[in-house]
Amino acid sequence: MKRRWWILVAVVALALTTATLVVARSLSGPSTAGDPAGSTQPVPPHRHPVFAVKIDDVPEARPQTGLGAADVVYVEPVEGGLTRLIVVYFSAAPALAGPVRSARATDVQLLSQYGRPTLAYSGAAPEILPALHAASFVNASPQEVPDLYFRDPARPAPHNLYVHAARLPSDDVPPGEETPRYGPVPPAGVPASGYAIGYGAARFEFGWSASTARWTVSLDGSPVTSTESGAVTAATVVEQRVTVRYGEPGEYGTVSGSPIATTIGTGPATVLRDGLRFAASWTRATPDSPTRFHTTAGTPLPFAAGPLWILLVPA
Structure with a gap:
């Protein structure tokens, strides 16, 4: 009888120990058994949808609105040796952005690395519209979302078009990889x-x-x-040297390309x-x-x- 009592005590103790290990494991997270690195695979962080706005930067357009909230500002070459900005927001879009100007062929390839962003632009040459509408972004020009745009009568046209950027539509498809990549400063600078x-x-x-x-x-x-x-x-600040070709006359709605x-x-x-x-x-x-x-x-x-x-x- 005494022997049976000790066996019963041992069985109960073993059961309690097993239950304790199960509870402890459940509180500490998933098991790392079988993971060659010795840890579970990290869960990718949530990436917010991306909004981009084409903004003018000629003297008549300055000062602009919405640059202070930008996560990334691209400067791209346009006609006559001038430049134009593609302002990208993925933290939070500002209430207003502008002056908004037209899209270019460069935008189609450049923005495709951001998943399916929203692009706000004033319009485009007829020759480029098919490429814009087929691109991997949400077109948000005045043609698609007219209620989000207005003109400032105190500024000369065409440098007076603004968009309610925080109200832009989105497909909520962020990039598949971290874009851009941030981290500690490396050596060699x-x-x-x-x-x-x-x-x-x-x-x-x-x-x-x-x-x-x-x-x-x-x-x-x-x-x-x-x-x-x-x-x-x-x-x-990044100076990215790229190959630039010039469209044939009329290819994108300009005389010289x-x-x-x-x-x-x-x-x-x-x-x-x-x-x-x-x-x-x-x-x-x-x-x-x-x-x-x-x-x-x-x-x-x-x-x-x-x-x-x-x-x-x-x-």
Whole structure:
């Protein structure tokens, strides 16, 4: 009888121990058994939908609205040596953005790396409209969402069209990979206090401010400002050298042809971050792939947290 009692005690103790281990395992998370790395695979973070707005940057359009909220600002070459901005928001779109201007062929290839973003633009040449409507983004011109646009009578047309950016429609399809990629500063940078990038009829200058840990932004000798936030700054600046071809006369609605920047492939680049300048290269394999940057030694070159300016410059 005494022997049976001890067996019963042992069975109960074993059951309690097993139950304790099961509870402990359930509280500590999934088992890592069978994982060669010794840990569970990380869950990708939620990526918010992306909104992009074509914004004018000629003198009549300044100061613009909505630049202060930008996550990424692309500068692209357009006709006559001028430039235009593609302002990208994925943290939060501002209440207003503008002046809104027309889309270009460059936008179709460039924005495809962002999943299925929304593109707000004033319109486009008839020759490019089929490509825009077939592209992997939500078209949000006044033709599709007229109630979201208005004109400021205090400014001259066509530099007076604005969009209620925070109300833009979205398909809620974020990019499949982290775009852009942020991270710690790598080695191989050299100190830089300023940098200038020239186009045919526009010149951008960036100056490092150690007190704010940001690059100041100037265009044609004047600071770039935004009506809602004041002076515009950047945490990282990229000069991305790209192949540019010019459309045949009339191909995209212009007499001399419109510059079309190729953003798939590889090429040289210069990256400014943390008061340093990096000689770099960029690569992008497919329309759905993100653009990645590396030092000349092949080390990944992520960006500093904060606003990012990428200037597409003819190679």
